[in-house]
Structures are given as structure tokens and as C-alpha cells.
Amino acid sequence: MIKWSRLITFLVIVAVILGMAGTTSKQIWTKIPLGLDLQGGFDVLYQIQDAPGKKLDADGVKATVAALTQRANGLGVSEPSIDVEGTRNVRVQLAGVFDQAQARKALTTEAKLEFKAPDGEVLLTGADLKSNAAYEADPNTGKPDVSVEFKNPVKFDQVTKTYLGKGVAIYLNGRMLSDPVISSEITNGKAVITGMSSIDEATNLAKLLNAGALPFPLKQISSVAVGPSLGADALHHTLEAGVVGIVVIFLFMIAVYRVPGVIACVALVAYMFLLLCVFAGLHVTLTLPGLAALVLGVGMAVDANIITYERVKDELRNGRSLLSSVISGSRRALRTIIDSNLTTLIAGAVMYWFGTGTIRGFGVALMVSIVVSLLTAAVLSRYLLLLFTRSNCVRNTRLFGVKGGASK
Amino acid sequence: MKRFEIVRNRRWFFLLSGTITVAGLLVMLLFGLNLGTDFKAGTRIQINLNTSFSSTDIRKLFQSEGYSIGQDAITSAGTVNQTAIIRLSNTISASQEAKLNQAIKAKYPHAAGAEIDTVDPIVARDLSRNAIYAVLLSSLGIVIYVAIRFEFRFAIAGIIALLHDAFIVISVFTLLRLEVDLTFIAAVLTIVGYSINDTIVIFDRIRENLKLTKVKTVEDLENLVNGSLWQTMTRSINTVMTVLFAALMLFLFGGVSIHNFCFALIVGLISGAYSSIFIASPIWVAWRARSLKVQKAAKS
Numbered sequence: 001m002i003k004w005s006r007l008i009t010f011l012v013i014v015a016v017i018l019g020m021a022g023t024t025s026k027q028i029w030t031k032i033p034l035g036l037d038l039q040g041g042f043d044v045l046y047q048i049q050d051a052p053g054k055k056l057d058a059d060g061v062k063a064t065v066a067a068l069t070q071r072a073n074g075l076g077v078s079e080p081s082i083d084v085e086g087t088r089n090v091r092v093q094l095a096g097v098f099d100q101a102q103a104r105k106a107l108t109t110e111a112k113l114e115f116k117a118p119d120g121e122v123l124l125t126g127a128d129l130k131s132n133a134a135y136e137a138d139p140n141t142g143k144p145d146v147s148v149e150f151k152n153p154v155k156f157d158q159v160t161k162t163y164l165g166k167g168v169a170i171y172l173n174g175r176m177l178s179d180p181v182i183s184s185e186i187t188n189g190k191a192v193i194t195g196m197s198s199i200d201e202a203t204n205l206a207k208l209l210n211a212g213a214l215p216f217p218l219k220q221i222s223s224v225a226v227g228p229s230l231g232a233d234a235l236h237h238t239l240e241a242g243v244v245g246i247v248v249i250f251l252f253m254i255a256v257y258r259v260p261g262v263i264a265c266v267a268l269v270a271y272m273f274l275l276l277c278v279f280a281g282l283h284v285t286l287t288l289p290g291l292a293a294l295v296l297g298v299g300m301a302v303d304a305n306i307i308t309y310e311r312v313k314d315e316l317r318n319g320r321s322l323l324s325s326v327i328s329g330s331r332r333a334l335r336t337i338i339d340s341n342l343t344t345l346i347a348g349a350v351m352y353w354f355g356t357g358t359i360r361g362f363g364v365a366l367m368v369s370i371v372v373s374l375l376t377a378a379v380l381s382r383y384l385l386l387l388f389t390r391s392n393c394v395r396n397t398r399l400f401g402v403k404g405g406a407s408k
Numbered sequence: 409m410k411r412f413e414i415v416r417n418r419r420w421f422f423l424l425s426g427t428i429t430v431a432g433l434l435v436m437l438l439f440g441l442n443l444g445t446d447f448k449a450g451t452r453i454q455i456n457l458n459t460s461f462s463s464t465d466i467r468k469l470f471q472s473e474g475y476s477i478g479q480d481a482i483t484s485a486g487t488v489n490q491t492a493i494i495r496l497s498n499t500i501s502a503s504q505e506a507k508l509n510q511a512i513k514a515k516y517p518h519a520a521g522a523e524i525d526t527v528d529p530i531v532a533r534d535l536s537r538n539a540i541y542a543v544l545l546s547s548l549g550i551v552i553y554v555a556i557r558f559e560f561r562f563a564i565a566g567i568i569a570l571l572h573d574a575f576i577v578i579s580v581f582t583l584l585r586l587e588v589d590l591t592f593i594a595a596v597l598t599i600v601g602y603s604i605n606d607t608i609v610i611f612d613r614i615r616e617n618l619k620l621t622k623v624k625t626v627e628d629l630e631n632l633v634n635g636s637l638w639q640t641m642t643r644s645i646n647t648v649m650t651v652l653f654a655a656l657m658l659f660l661f662g663g664v665s666i667h668n669f670c671f672a673l674i675v676g677l678i679s680g681a682y683s684s685i686f687i688a689s690p691i692w693v694a695w696r697a698r699s700l701k702v703q704k705a706a707k708s
Contacts, residue, residue, distance in 0.1 A: 043485065085452065085525045222523070238662040245657035249650045256646060288666065289594030292673070295658075296598050299651035300605055303643075306650075307609060310643045339557055340608040344601050346553050347546040351597065355542045358535060358590065362597050363542075 035287030153189025297369025418690035432579020599676030
């Protein structure tokens with residue numbers, strides 16, 4: 001007897017997955033930010049100048065590269081390419097098309113913050129702050145503020161003690177932001193900078209304060225838009241090749257595993273669709289190494305299905321019924337899948353924690369693809385297979401890729 | 409059907425992998441890796457041609473001047489894509505620079521003068537050092553996890569197989585003199601991920617069979633592992649086949665600039681599947697057999 005309710009549930013789930021993936025994938029794909037190697041961006045060349053009283057040396061170049069990297073990351077552009085040319089030139093390449101003038105400003109603008117006594121003496125500067133400045137709305141007025149915290153609360157405490165009842169003005173790049181009167185002693189090192197005209201201004205100031213000072217001044221030599229190193233054409237070819245590869249995988253799975261193979265294909269479609277959603281939702285920048293991690297993820301998702309189906313076949317060959325083979329086969333396979341995926345997940349996590357640039361990007365893509373692959377291949381595909389088997393549609397084990405007639 | 413004795417013939421597989429490794433190591437010591445522009449001090453040339461151009465023409469122009477041009481060495485730039493950026497893997501002298509400018513002027517009369525800079529590969533060097541640390545630290549993480557979930561010997565055998573695969577790819581690239589660029593690092597990381605995943609699945613079957621049978625002699629052990637390898641053989645082959653299909657399609661039809669990357673993947677995938685079966689498990693058997701003998705000697 002065919003159990004129609006189960007069969008219909010199965011078909012509805014499959015239709016929903018294929019329908020959603022088929023209709024929205026293209027739109028979601030356009031929301032994924034692509035890296036410099038895939039879409040191009042713009043390229044600025046700076047010359048590092050000597051700082052007053054300090055000559056540029058190799059360490060200075062390194063420190064400047066580090067500061068620029070932090071600023072580029074603050075822009076929300078991940079994996080910027082920063083190259084040193086000659087002895088004092090730095091080339092910064094940022095992916096994507098965006099407001100280039102603003103990006104250039106964010107790379108080089110200094111936020112020189114000063115806390116001045118009424119007689120003009122500089123008491124504290126931006127260098128005394130922890131790098132956790134953040135925008136916040138004033139609880140009373142609702143106006144945009146920037147909250148800051150001093151590295152050394154004692155130093156700030158002494159300033160508030162000395163100037164209790166007097167004004168300590170806050171200056172940004174020589175312009176006075178606010179002139180608050182100290183009304184009480186502050187011991188926890190926390191302060192708020194008011195006088196911002198917009199939320200944008202407040203968040204920008206917070207970012208600049210967090211980025212810290214550039215160790216040496218920079219002079220812009222050139223600025224130009226660049227094409228992708230992989231080439232738009234090449235990306236197109238690569239995506240097409242990827243689609244061909246996946247179709248071949250589908251055909252292989254269906255040829256070898258028949259009905260379960262079809263379910264594996266549905267789960268793979270779900271895997272790719274979910275990955276698109278995660279990348280678009282988390283704004284993970286996709287680069288070539290990221291694509292490589294996704295290919296590995298496809299491999300691991302397919303592997304999870306293959307492990308399960310081979311187990312089910314083993315159980316069938318041992319003479320068990322179809323349903324009990326599917327149940328015990330997928331349960332035994334699950335432990336294997338979890339151990340192998342967790343091991344690779346650990347590798348991805350370590351690459352994320354200790355890696356820089358490309359390696360970090362690879363680690364993120366690998367972790368995301370493993371989690372999604374576990375969800376689709378181990379949870380969804382297993383559920384669909386059980387649901388389909390329980391619907392009693394298929395009794396012939398040939399349709400599970402095992403030779404020899406109907407099961408008991 | 410008599411199945412091939414993988415475990416008993418382990419010496420041959422150790423010999424095969426050892427030979428490739430040693431050959432790769434020798435060539436690497438003698439000639440070094442064929443480093444691409446990403447890793448070498450090179451030259452960056454930027455010319456505004458004031459006309460649209462094809463990268464094939466630029467490539468020909470530079471080749472006729474005697475420069476070798478890497479696969480992704482030419483990029484277009486500028487708002488209307490009339491600027492070419494070319495990376496050379498060597499530094500050039502002032503006279504070469506003048507000659508090059510002449511040749512460009514002859515072909516593109518409207519071209520503005522070329523901007524020529526020397527590039528220091530500080531970032532790529534830092535990145536490759538970071539990649540090595542990342543792989544070693546990942547290995548440590550894997551050792552800890554596998555030692556807890558399985559046992560210490562499995563952990564070490566798995567790591568040897570993983571490093572073996574990374575090294576085989578590096579060896580093959582050294583022997584064939586293929587260019588190593590930044591994408592190569594991504595390929596090696598991918599292979600590391602695949603290799604450990606593939607190995608753990610087989611180890612899991614050995615662990616399961618160990619619970620079902622009592623192992624008294626070395627022969628028992630060899631039979632058990634050989635059996636486990638053959639039980640998982642269909643899965644091992646089917647899995648590597650599907651991933652290989654994908655990599656092969658990318659190699660055949662993907663962009664030229666990822667050709668070497670895909671080749672590294674293909675070599676690594678084959679090595680990863682091979683090492684899980686013929687290296688990782690036999691290493692574990694050899695090690696376990698030794699402690700089995702020690703136990704026996706202690707008993708008698």
C-alpha cells in the first residue's frame with residue numbers, strides 16, 4: 001500500500017526546494033560581494049613620506065601596511081590586496097565598485113582627537129583610547145554620540161579630578177566638537193563624545209579612532225580603476241564549467257544510486273542554494289580560494305550521501321527489509337559523517353583563527369560550507385530518504401542500486 | 409573472490425610515495441620551486457594605450473621583446489579599459505625599459521608613457537609563511553580531536569597522509585616546473601581538507617570493526633584492516649570520482665588563469681584518495697603491529 005500523505009509531503013518538500021532555488025538563485029547571486037580577483041575594483045598607489053623627526057625604515061613600511069590593512073577592513077572591503085613596491089611605495093587594491101573618493105579618504109584620513117584644558121594644554125589624545133569606540137544614540141536627546149574608553153582609567157580619572165567643574169574641550173583635527181563641563185569624577189575610564197551632526201559622522205569617527213594613527217604620512221601618487229585578474233570572461237567560463245561539473249555529478253549519482261541518487265541531487269541543490277543565501281546574508285566576499293572551498297564542500301556533501309547509501313546497500317545485502325536497511329544504514333553512516341566533517345571543520349576553524357587574508361577567507365568559506373553540507377546532506381537528505389521509503393512507493397531494491405528483486 | 413592484499417604489500421606503497429617525495433625534494437633543493445610573479449620581485453608596467461586592446465596582442469608584443477608572460481599577468485584597467493597592467497617576473501634595467509617603451513609606441517602610437525615599478529613580494533611571502541603555519545596548526549587541532557575520538561596512532565597516521573598529499577602536489581609542481589602563484593596556496597589548503605576527510609571515513613570503519621572482532625595476532629590485524637579498506641572501497645572510489653569530475657570540468661572548461669589551480673586540485677585529490685587507502689591505514693597497521701608484538705613479548 002502506498003502511503004499517499006507521506007508521498008505528498010515528500011513531493012511538496014522537493015518542489016519547494018527546487019522552486020525556490022530555481023526562481024531566486026540568480027537574484028541572490030548578484031548580492032554576493034566578489035573579491036578583487038573576480039570582479040576588479042580600484043587601485044591607489046601611495047608613497048610613504050618621512051614623519052617629522054622619524055625616517056622611514058623597513059619596520060615603518062610594515063607598520064604602514066598593517067595600518068592600511070586595518071583601515072581597508074574597516075571599510076567593509078575584505079581581502080584587500082596591499083603590495084609594497086620599491087622601498088617606500090604601497091599599492092592598495094580594493095574590490096568592488098563603490099564611492100572611490102570616500103574610500104580613499106577613509107584610507108588616509110587621520111582622526112586626531114585631543115582633549116584640551118581651558119588653557120589649551122593637551123591632556124589626552126586619541127592614542128590613549130582603546131580601539132572599541134562605537135556609535136551610540138544619546139539616551140536623553142537621541143542625538144548621535146561616540147562612546148570611547150580609555151586604556152588607562154587612572155589617567156582619565158586624574159584629569160576629571162583636576163578639572164572638576166571646569167570645561168574640557170574635545171577637538172577633532174583642530175576643530176572643536178564639544179566643550180563639556182566635568183560634573184563628576186569618572187573612575188571607569190568611559191566617556192562619550194557629543195557634538196556629531198549625523199549618525200554617519202559618528203560611525204565614521206568611531207571607525208577612524210579604532211583604526212589608530214598612520215605611523216607615517218602618505219602621499220597619493222596615482223589612482224585607477226582595475227579589471228579582475230581572473231577576468232569577467234574567465235569567471236563566466238569557470239561558472240559554466242562548474243555547472244557542467246555538477247550536472248556530471250548528478251548523472252553519476254542517479255546512475256549509481258537510482259532513487260536515493262535523485263534525493264542526493266535534491267539535497268545538493270538545497271546545499272548550493274543555502275550557501276548562496278549564507279554568503280549573501282553574511283556579506284562574505286567570494287574569491288577564488290573561497291570558490292575552491294565551496295567545491296570541496298560539494299565533494300563532502302556528495303560523500304555524506306555516498307557513505308549513507310553504501311551503508312544502506314550493505315544492510316540490504318545482509319537481507320534486511322528496505323525500511324530497516326534505510327533506518328539502520330543512515331544511522332550508522334551518520335556517526336562517520338559527523339566525525340569526518342568535524343575533523344575538517346577544525347582544520348577550517350584553525351585556518352580562520354590563525355590565518356590572514358586569503359587563508360582566513362578560505363577558512364570562513366570552508367566552515368560555512370561544512371555546516372551547510374551537514375544540514376543538507378546529513379539532515380535533509382536523510383529525512384527525505386526515510387520519508388520516501390516510508391511512503392512505500394518503491395519495493396524493488398534495484399531502485400536502490402542493489403541487484404536482486406523485491407525485498408522482503 | 410580473492411581481494412588484493414593492500415596492507416601486506418604496504419612496503420611497495422611506502423616505497424612509491426617515498427620515491428616521489430625524495431625526487432621532489434631533490435629537484436626542489438637543486439632548482440627550487442618555479443615561483444610566479446606573486447612570489448618574486450618583479451616589475452609592474454602600467455600603460456595607458458588610449459585605445460582598446462586585446463591581451464593576446466599585448467602578450468605577443470612582450471614575447472617578441474623576449475619577456476615571458478604569466479597566465480594572469482595582464483589586466484585591463486581604467487574606466488574605459490584602455491589601460492594595460494602587465495606583471496613581469498623579473499626586474500628590468502633602464503635600457504630595457506627604453507626599448508620596451510619604443511616597441512609599445514610602435515604598436516600603439518597613442519600610448520602615453522609606461523609607468524614602470526619594481527614590486528617587492530612582501531605580502532605574498534608573508535601569506536605563504538602564514539599558510540604553512542595554518543596547515544601545521546590545523547594538523548595539531550586535528551591530532552587532538554582524532555586522538556580523543558579515535559586514538560593517538562590514528563591521529564598521527566592521518567596527519568602523515570595529509571602532509572604527504574600536500575607534499576606530493578608540491579613535488580609534482582616542482583618536477584613539471586609548473587608556476588606556483590597565490591592560487592596554489594588555496595589548492596593546497598583544499599587538498600588538506602579533502603585528505604583528512606577521506607582518511608577519517610576509513611579510520612571510522614576500522615574503529616567499528618575493531619569493536620566487533622578480537623585482534624590477537626599481527627595477521628588478525630592485517631586481515632581486519634584489509635577487510636575494512638575493501639568494505640569502504642566503493643565509497644572511496646565513488647567519492648573521489650565525483651569530486652574529480654568537478655575539478656576536471658573546471659580544468660577543461662574554466663578560465664585559463666585557474667588552469668594550474670585546477671591541475672593542483674586534480675593531483676591532490678588523486679593523492680588524497682590514494683594516501684587514505686595505501687598510506688594512512690598501513691602506517692597505522694605497522695605501528696599497531698609493533699605494539700602488539702611488544703605486548704606479546706611482555707606476556708610470554
